[in-house]
Amino acid sequence: MNLTLHVWRQAGPELSGKMVVYKANDISPDMSFLEMLDVVNERLTDNGEVPIAFDHDCREGICGMCGLMINGVAHGPMNGTATCQLHMRSFKDGDTIYIEPWRARAFPVIKDLTVDRSALDRIIQAGGFISAPTGGAQDANAILVPKESVDNAMDAAACIGCGACVAACPNASASLFTAAKVSHLGLLPQGQPERYRRALAMVEQMDLEKFGSCTLHGECQEACPKEISIDTITRMNHDYIRARLIGTRP
Amino acid sequence: MSIQLDSRIPSGPLAQKWDRHRFEMKLVNPANKRKNTIIVVGSGLAGGAAAATMSELGYNVKCFCFQDSPRRAHSIAAQGGINAAKNYQNDGDSVYRLFYDTIKGGDFRSREANVYRLAELSVNIIDQCVAQGVPFAREYGGLLANRSFGGAQVSRTFYARGQTGQQLLLGAYQALERQIARGGVKMFPRTEMLDLVVIDGKARGIVTRNLVTGAVESHAGEAVVLATGGYGNVFYLSTNAQGSNATAIWRAYKRGAAFANPCFTQIHPTCIPVSGEYQSKLTLMSESLRNDGRVWVPKKAGDKRDPRQIPENERDYFLERKYPSFGNLAPRDIASRAAKEVCDEGRGVGETGLGVYLDFADAIKRLGRDAIKERYGNLFEMYERITNENPYEAPMRIYPAVHYTMGGLWVDYNLMSTIDGLHVTGEANFSDHGANRLGASALMQGLADGYFIIPNTIGDYLGSHKLQKVDASHDAFRSVENEVSERTKRFLSIRGTRTVASFHRELGKIMWDYCGMTRNEAGLKLALEKISALRTAFWHGLNVTGSDVELNQALEKAGRVADFLELGELMCIDALHRSESCGGHFREESQTADGEALRDDENFAYVAAWEFAGEGHSPTLNKEPLAFENVKLTQRSYE
Incomplete structure (x- = not known):
């Protein structure tokens, strides 16, 4: 396959960037999207140019480190697929592909296609946990958990923290990310004692990080590589409102 | 020997050691x-x-x-x-x-x-x-x-x-x-x-x-x-x-x-086979799949039929045949070698011949497609995304990979x-x-x-230990910082003609060919020569662009590959010295009549702890003898 790439190049955080055109010839349809970029980078290096910076690590769709806007779609055209699991067979010979970083005020660009997503870690810090210091746990089978609860919790817990939901949202809201964690923990008996405090604190942190508000466009669940449902946002809103009503303090 | 290997294992009966130690x-x-x-x-x-x-x-x-x-x-x-x-x-x-x-x-x-x-x-x-x-x-x-x-x-x-x-x-x-x-x-x-x-x-x-x-x-x-x-x-x-x-x-x-x-490296038996030169990584298919999947190859070498057309009596379920009591759940080292063996016999499947089938047809018949989806749904999807083949319809193809x-x-x-x-x-x-x-x-x-x-x-x-107060202003930190900076700058100053990845690929091939699933004396000696030559080529021919005061992923990788080029050598030295076979370390010279790993407990029941002896010097071997007081050493059998 022969492709034309338009890639966002930006040398550093405070510098301005621009789209640069590269030819990507002789690409195999069995390559992953990132392997295609590897090939482009090898060729750039051979020509003495600086390769394109992009984040990636496990390349099996679970670490959440990769994430590119491909033709304006977070993680590209394949549903339920992170960028690293997207293969070139999803494109046609002669295609033009636009590749950009996640765009959101809360995700400043570091270089080229690499952004700073530490805001997501700070949302977890605000309350995305169950306080269970090591050592004091009772027997694992002492609390029965209905299969349905744990299955629903697992659906939400599958979030890989890639930030595609933020990038896809017209408001750059992190609601799906936050709601996934609120739901995972709030659906389990172990998560009940901190349930309302957690929802309140995490939502407030999301606002502090300058993520936008949710207006239920639903773009996030379309972009999510783990296909997490916006039903989780309903649950988060419920828990948040209840926290406010009962006067929970973060 | 300058290192003292004191394992500090607490005294007393096995079951009380940790409690007593605490x-x-x-x-x-x-x-x-x-x-x-x-x-x-x-x-x-x-x-x-x-x-x-x-x-x-x-x-x-x-x-x-x-x-x-x-x-x-x-x-x-x-x-x-x-x-x-x-x-x-x-x-x-x-x-x-x-x-x-x-x-x-x-x-x-x-x-x-x-x-x-x-x-x-x-x-x-x-x-x-x-x-x-x-x-x-x-x-x-x-x-x-x-x-x-x-x-x-x-x-x-x-x-x-x-x-x-x-x-x-x-x-x-x-x-x-x-x-x-x-x-x-x-x-x-x-x-x-x-x-x-x-x-x-x-x-x-x-x-x-x-x-x-x-x-x-x-x-x-x-x-x-x-x-x-x-x-x-x-x-x-x-x-x-x-x-x-x-x-x-x-x-x-x-x-x-x-x-x-x-x-001691583990080669995992169930990974998606390599598809091309550009490949950057191998993807594992969980061992849990072997709970329900059956591993097989055609009995006849070079049988290129669609697997679904191959009748039952022309299939060799080789793990079930060789290890009836553990069957498809034989341990990883054994399952990997068995897969390599059938591929070496020309019975491997897929375009490259380096693959075996992992077949769920029987499990789907027995438990239904939904039950299989519930257990392994995300793995099946991952397989399909990578290979473009549907494992509910046709068997998966798998091959061992370093894990x-x-x-x-x-x-x-x-x-x-x-x-x-x-x-x-x-x-x-x-x-x-x-x-x-x-x-x-x-x-x-x-x-x-x-x-x-x-x-x-x-x-x-x-x-x-009474530890003196030390902070980062201590001279020792300055001198190590300087070494680190100089090393980083050196990668940028070579300005050769080859990318980091090309050296890494070449090293990987040497390691896989000579220090992979099976090893032998001649191969390991050859690998040592090849690695040494590759290291010289690296320090003369590396090309890293960009600078050291920015995000520079090629520069990061250069440092890692430089270390792999030294570690690979130590792995081969260790593999060469341990002339017995054990677990994932299979020396062709040491096998049982059935081709299983043959240990040499008399000479090798020890941990080989290698000590750095300075640049350009061979590392020093220190031995920690392994004492077995509770289990009896036996030839490992899963038959």
Whole structure:
């Protein structure tokens, strides 16, 4: 396959960037999207140019480190697929592909296609946990958990923290990310004692990080590589409102 | 021999050693704990759990990872499960049985006391993780579910769909983030450890490079914990993440930490086969698939028919045939070699002939498509995304790939290396898996080390050593910083003609061909020559563009590959010296009449701990004899 790439190049955080055109010839349809970029980078290096910076690590769709806007779609055209699991067979010979970083005020660009997503870690810090210091746990089978609860919790817990939901949202809201964690923990008996405090604190942190508000466009669940449902946002809103009503303090 | 290998295994009966040791260890009083800074490198199960737990205890912790968040650590990719001797299934499991299976699975090349402790702690891990909200699979009644894994005849593996590693890591990550918010842990993401600082014989800190700005910085502390994972990427193609590397442990080795059993590598039998030269990694298909999938190849060499057209009597279910009592759940090293053997006979499948079938047709017939989807749905989807083939319709094609390294820095029972104060946890150490790791045991070891062992043993080290106050202004830090900066600049100054990746690919091929699934004397000697020549070519021909004061991923990779080029050599030296076969280390010269690994207990029942002897000198071999007081050494059999 022969492709034309338009890639966002930006040398550093405070510098301005621009789209640069590269030819990507002789690409195999069995390559992953990132392997295609590897090939482009090898060729750039051979020509003495600086390769394109992009984040990636496990390349099996679970670490959440990769994430590119491909033709304006977070993680590209394949549903339920992170960028690293997207293969070139999803494109046609002669295609033009636009590749950009996640765009959101809360995700400043570091270089080229690499952004700073530490805001997501700070949302977890605000309350995305169950306080269970090591050592004091009772027997694992002492609390029965209905299969349905744990299955629903697992659906939400599958979030890989890639930030595609933020990038896809017209408001750059992190609601799906936050709601996934609120739901995972709030659906389990172990998560009940901190349930309302957690929802309140995490939502407030999301606002502090300058993520936008949710207006239920639903773009996030379309972009999510783990296909997490916006039903989780309903649950988060419920828990948040209840926290406010009962006067929970973060 | 200058290193003293004192394993410090506590006295007393096996089952009482850890309990007794916990009582005998020194404690640090709560008010003094916060005066101690502990440096933890790595944020996976072994590092993240350790950092969180030590902060809970009151220590002042600094934690480092090269990724953009601690949640990315490669523990996250573990699929199938975690073992624990809970015996919830009432199928005859016990701490002793898990201990025995693990010792035998490791082909009697690990320490009894360490492995017993691991089995003992396995039950606490499950309790801890459930308390944190890890959504392990459950039965309809609300009790925890189990599945079976290789090398065991009981069902003791706990799992969260095919994402067990992810869920366990998120549990540890959330505990860690809680401590970061509390101020007990200072987190340094996008920061790579590039050297260890040793002062008066004790590990007192590290020198790091900020991967965004390129700044070289020093961090001082009272103790250092390396939890930096394995070195499977020395093979270029492996199931490891792209960033997984050996630099932290290799720098520590060059500062005096002994490297134990470097040649013990695990080749996992069920990975998606290689499809082309451009390939950057191999993807594992969880061992749990072998609960229901049957492994086979055609009986006739060169049979190119569609697998569904090949009648039952023309198929060779070779694992079931050779190992009737374990069948498709034979341990990894054995299953991998069996697959290689049938491919070498020309019976491999797929375009390259390097593949065998993993077939779910019988299981789908027996249990229905929905039941199979419930168990393995995400793995089947992943397979289809990568290969464009539907495993519900046609059998998967799989082939062995490098997955895990049992070798690592030598540690004593307290997980301390041969450098005082330098502790090593998880895959980065050598301690528990001998010459072959059983499935679902890596998560168990990472969390046992991180949650339960190091938080206790670190106190014993701090309580029994009077440490002088040292901060990062000490001269030793300046001199190591200079070395690190010079080394980094050197990569940029070569200005040769080859990319880092091209050297890495070539090294990987040498390692796979000569130090992979089977090894022999002539091949290993040849590999040593080839690696040495490649290293020279690297230092003369490397081309890295860009600068060292920005995010420069090729520069990061150059440093890692430079270290792999040295570590690969040590692996071959170790493989050459160990002329027996054991576990994943298969020397063609040493096999039974049936082609199984033949150990030589008389000459090799020891841990080989290699000591750096200076640039250009051969490393020194130190031996820690392995004493077996509770189990009888036998020829490992799964027939």
